[in-house]
Amino acid sequence: MEMEQRYFFWKLAYDLVSRFDFEIIHLHLQREEVWLEKSSGGQSHVIRLLNKEFHWSNHVKADIEHVNRQLEKNKRYFSGRIKNIDLLYVAEHPTVDEFDSPSVKLAHNSNVIFLSDDNKERGLEQLAATNKLDHPPEINYKLPDAPLEYESTIEYMKHQLYSIRQKQQQKMREVFEYGKPRITYLLLIINLIIFYYLESVGSTTSISTLIEYGAKYNPGIIEGEWWRLISSMFLHIGVLHLLMNMLALFYLGTAVEQIYGSFRFTMIYFLAGILGSAASFYFNTSVAAGASGAIFGLFGALLYFAWRYPSLFFRTMGWNLIILVAINIVFGITVPQVDNSGHMGGLIGGFLAAQLVDLPKLSHRVYRTVSVALYALGLAVLLASGSGGDLKLTAADIQYLQELQEEERYEDMLDITESLEKTEGEWEDEYLFFRSYAYLQTGKENLAFDDLRKAVDIAPEFAEAHFNLSILYERRGNEKKAEYHQEKAEELNAELRNKDPERPASS
Structure with missing residues (x-):
């Protein structure tokens, strides 16, 4: 009778894998234990x-x-949230005493099915119902007169299941070892070299240095400097910014390039970075400035991988990656x-770039067409709409x-002020002050005088503007006005020094 149970066990396992598309999660030939899974809609049916x-x-x-402990310990091996698990016990006879299911605390939505000789048909029907199979597995579990023939059949089915399991594991290794992270390492080196160079010629925290060497600067892009959409991906603002992005690039870039290969990785990285710059x-x-847009694009590529290989994704990186993306989004918002x-x-x-290049050995023309259309439309709308807007004054412009x-660099200062179309608002007084200084240094005293008058009208407490205006009134022979603005500047400076003793006076 033992032969009959063994034959039924291995035939059932083989039938579920070959005919009902269950995937082998664990296979123990000697102990005769098999774990199977079938995922659907982010949920796993486990047998x-x-x-x-x-x-x-x-x-x-x-x-x-024991099964409950194994489920908790190895839940990452399942491709999604476990919807139900069927515990199938193949045996010749049921237990001597009656088994009471409610008395056992079962993990998830579990079913205990005894496939004893007198319960096989009912048990298979229950199995089909809980897993929504089209029909119960049809297994002739009765042995014929040639037991040796069925012994060989058992060995054949065991061998087939073992081979399927080996192929599944080999496929997993091939997916994660398709490419080598050469471009990732190259990008790391390029970013470090550029950072070192900028520090040697200026400072990576200097707005003027960043703008001159390719940061995303809206007035420059509107004037036709579209290359800033790419160059800004290689600039970083300070050491901490560089280290955080390079650490993320190392880990994410290595994973994505190994999965997609170097060419696809390069396309994903730059297309993501460009769309990120356009959105900014x-x-x-x-x-x-920074590689963050391109690095978030690597997140997007891994999410596309999750869409195409859900079982493999959740079994490897799964919720850890999703949680990491969520943490980064929350961090960005706060x-x-x-x-x-x-x-x-x-x-x-x-995500769109990954859909465009697709994963190795996968190709879907519809997906590619849709991704090209969405990417092109998104990029065009962002750039066209951004270019058509007025250039507003920002704190970065003042800095x-x-x-x-x-x-x-006074001529450069005037070039910048002329490119700004809307200067009203929070920073208008400082904008006028800096422009007046540039006018003074370039011999345009009348224009400087007008700007300073506007600045003190907008911000009467602007001590530096009062001081410079007093000098211009003195040059024009208006001693009364010059004295008034001089006294006003000294009064404001005195008030500021009382609040901040280390503050220098205007000069």
């Missing part, structure tokens, strides 16, 4: 088969507790300095003007 004779229900309960151009008027538009543009761009003033 655990065991060929063993249990005489008492307590032994079954102990085995179920449209939504964010500040100066921006930290004001983070360019969320660039991150989200990169994430979407990476840029200040740095140009410190470097005595």
